Amino acid sequence: MNFKGTLPTLILEALERESNHGYRIAQRIKERSQGVLDFKEGTLYPALHKLENEGLVESFEGIEKGRPRRYYRITESGHGMLAKDRAEWRTLSRAVTLILGEA
């Protein structure tokens, strides 16, 4: 089960405190949502590349367990975008909840 349009925001949130690599970001989203949100790899990696193209995240190479990993870190503009996205999420979710009934 997933929520269209929220993935970029959730990725930025995942990178807010610490840099991470793609696979771990996806796991983190799943865990933090208690298994509800589960974005697939075919969705995650293109989204990550897009965020990088837009300058909202940067990637660098790291090594974990002797093997190369592609790590991502959030940029300045990424922090700004996250703040906007959070505000937008609140506005929209309140609007829908207003109509469908209290959560």
Added chain:
Amino acid sequence: MNFKGTLPTLILEALERESNHGYRIAQRIKERSQGVLDFKEGTLYPALHKLENEGLVESFEGIEKGRPRRYYRITESGHGMLAKDRAEWRTLSRAVTLILGEA
């Protein structure tokens, strides 16, 4: 500003108490969300036709101010779907709010 994937649910909700025609449904969604949600006609009518194809709403012809209008009413299965959609909305919005922070 809009929320991908919520339109069918919002349409069903709009028809829950009273039948209505397309244009009025869109206005209702906008009003009830205090102007936040604003689905365009190019989105609304195809969504309405799809719901009809799926048997979740039925249409009939009515007359308002001497001119024909296409009215929609929610069906039995439409009510069932609305209940499911409401539950799903709560699950998903809670999951996202859990990650992004309280509304």
Added chain:
DNA sequence: ATCCTATGCATAGGATAACGAGGTATTAGA
């Protein structure tokens, strides 16, 4: 020793949702 699962990254093809732009037509008011 081999197989499966999980990890980890990536792309291709298809479905769906929404948007903008355009078309048609009527009514009410300036």
Added chain:
DNA sequence: TCTAATACCTCGTTATCCTATGCATAGGAT
């Protein structure tokens, strides 16, 4: 008379997500 609002509709484009697939390695089970 012209414009805005009402009312319905379709088409082409873009974005998002999914499934399927490919490649590769590590660790545990058989």
